[in-house]
Amino acid sequence: MINPISTAKKQEKAVLVGVLLPFQKEQEITDYLDELEFLTETAGAITLKRFIQKIDEPNPRTFIGSGKVQEIAAYIDDNDVDMVIFDDELSPTQLRNLEHEFKRKVLDRTNLILDVFAQRAKTAYAKTQVELAQYQFLLPRLKRMWTHLERQRGGIGLRGPGEREIETDRRIIRDRIAKLKEELSKIDRQMATQRKSRGSVVRVALVGYTNVGKSTIMNLISKSDVFAENKLFATLDTTVRKVVIGNLPFLLSDTVGFIRKLPHQLVESFKSTLDEVREADLLLHVVDIAHPNFEEQINIVNQTLHEIGGGDKPTILVFNKIDAYTWTRKPDDDLTPSTRENISLEELKRTWISKKGTHTIFISAKQKINIDEFRALLYKMVREIHVTRYPYDNFLYPDITEANL
Template identity: 70%
Template sequence: NQDEDKLTEYMDELEFLAFTAGATVQKRFTQKLTQPDSKTFIGSGKAQEIKEYVKENEIGTVIFDDELSPSQLKNLEKEIEVKILDRTNLILDIFAQRAQTSYARTQVELAQYQYLLPRLTRMWTHLERQKGGIGMRGPGETEIETDRRIIRDRISLLKDKLKTIDKQMATQRNNRGKVVRAALVGYTNVGKSTLMNALSKSDVFAENKLFATLDTTVRKVVIGNLPFLLTDTVGFIRKLPTQLVESFKSTLDEVREADLLIHVVDISHESFEDHIESVNNTLMEINAHQKPMIMVFNKIDDFSYDKKDEDDLTPSTKKNISLEEWQNTWMGKSKYPTVFISALTKENFPEMKRMIYDEVMKIHISRFPYND
C-alpha cells in the first residue's frame, strides 16, 4: 500500500509538470511489471489499452514518468499512434518555455540537442524501413550523418558559448569579494523565491508552478547590520534529466561556491522527506554536501497533521504548533540548525533571521580572524 501511495505521489507530480507545461491531464494509466518491457516499456497489451482510450477521447499526447529509450519511444509512437513524451522531454519543454536570459536559453538548447542526438539514428532507421530500404540506404545514411554533424557542431558551439559566459560569471563571483554567500536550495515549488522576496524585499517571480526560477538571482540581504549575498537557485527535482544537471553547471556553481546553504523544505507536501533526500543527492553529486547548512521547514501555515503520522506530535497540536513543539520533532533534531516558518505569513521569521545571522556571522568571523 505504501507503494501505491508513492505511485500516486509520482503521478501527482507528473500531472503538475504537465500542467506547468500547459497540458491538461485526462486520464492516468499505471502498469506493474517485474522489469520494463524492452520494446514498449509498458508491454503491448497496456499499449493497446492506451491506444483505444486515446482514439476514443481524441487525446493529443501520452506522457511517461520515466525516461524512455530511443527505440521504446519509437515503438510506442508506432503502436499508440500519438505523440509520446517522456519525463525528460517534458522537463526540457518546461525549461525551454521558461528560459528568460540568453544564458538559460543556451543551456536548454544544449540539453535538448544532447537529448536528441542518440535519438536521431533510430528516427531515420525507422523512416528508412518505411521507405522500403533498397536504394534509400545510401542517401539515408548520408542524411543522418549530415544531421548528426550539424547537431554535433551546434553542441560544441553552444558549449563554447556557455564556457565563455561561465568565465564571466566566475569573474563576477570573484568580484563579490569576501562577502559571505548563501544559497537557497530545495525541491521545486517549496517557496524559495517567496522566501528570497521576503528576505531581500525584492520582487522575484514566484508562482505555483514547477521551475518558476531558471536563472539564478543574487540579492544583497542585510540582517542586523550584517550584509551577505543570497542566491535563489533552480529547484531540484526527482529524476532531473542528466543532460540538465550538466548544462545547468553554472547555476549549480552558485551552490558549489556558496559558503552557506539554506535548504528550504515544503512541510505541507506529503513527500517532503523524499524531496529532502532528492536535494541531498543532488548536493552530493555536485560535491556540495559538506557545506554549512540551515534547514528551513516552510509552509507551516499549510501543514495538516493527518497527512503524516508522527508519533511525537499528538493530533491535538494539529493547529498552531509552537516552534518549541516543532523543534521537538525528529525534524528539529537534525545535525543542522533547523527552523519552522511560513514565508507567506512570516511566522517565526525573527527566529529564522537570528539563525541565518548566527551562521553568516560564524563564516564572517572565520574569514576575518581579529584575534588579539
C-alpha cells in the same frame, strides 16, 4: 454576422503512464504521477487519465506490457488524446515502438522536463543552457525522427539518402553542441570572475526541491522582486542580491530547483548556475512541509547536492508553508505506528529539532510567520562565518535576537 476565427492555441490533451515495480508502494507511484501531472500542467497540457501497470521489470521493447499498450491505444483513440507521457526515461527503441503503436506523440519524463525548462528560460544564458541539454538528449534519438522512411521501404533511392541525411543531421547537432559548449564556457569564465570579485563577503544560497518557495523567501529577505509562481521551475537563472540583517552584509542567491530524476544533461548544462551552490558558504535548504512526500524531497536534494560537490556545507533546514500543513488526529485506541498524516506540526518540530547538529526553522514565507526568528538564525550563522574571516569585526556584529531586528 461572421464569427471571428480564434487564434488561441489549442491545449493539448495527455495521458500519463507509470509502472509499479515489486519494491515500490502504490502510494509512491501515485505521488510520482501527481508530480508528473504538475509538470504536464506547467508545460501547458491537460491530463485526461493515468495508467499504472504492475510489472517485475520494464519491457525492453515497449517499457510496458502489450496488453497495457492496447488498452492505452484504445483510450487515446476514443478520447482524441494528443500525447502519451511516461514517468520514466525511455530508450530510443522504446520511444520509436510506442509511437508506432499509439500513432501519437510519446514523451518521457526527461523530455517533458526539458520542454518545461525551454519554456521557462528567459535570458540568453538560460536559453543556451537548455538548448545544449536538448541537443545532448536528442542526438542518440535522431533515428526515431526518420521513421517516415520506413513507410516507403523498398522505394528506389530512399534508403541510402535517408541514412546520409541522418548522418548529416548528427554532424550538424554535434557542431551545434560544440558551439554551445564554447559559448557557455565563456560565460562560465565571466561568472567565475564575477564571483571572485565579490571578495570574502559571506555567500548564502537558497536550495531545495522545485516549487517549495525559494523565490518567495528571496523576495522576503532581500526585499527584491524575483519572479515567483506556483509552478515547477519558475526560476532558472541565478539571482544574487546583497542583503543586510542588522548591520551585517552578505550575498543571497536563488538557484534552480531540484527534482526527482533531474536529467543529467541539465545538471551538466547548468554547471555555472550550480557553481553558486558549490561556492556558497551557507545553504538555506527550503522544504515544503505541507507536501506529503517532503522527506523524500529532502533526500533527493541532499543526494543532488552531494553529486555536485555541495553536500558538506553548513545548512539551515527551512521548513516553509507551515500555514498549509494539515493532519488528522489518530484515535487514542489506535496502536498502529504514527504516519505523516496523523502527526501534528508541534510533534513534527520536536522530531526534527531532536536531531543533533541540524539547524531548523519553521516558517510561512507567504503569511510571514516566524520570519523575525528566521532572520535572527540566519544572522547568527552568517556572523559565525564572517568573524572567522574578519576576527576584528567581532565587536561590530553582536549577538542579536528576533526582538532586536
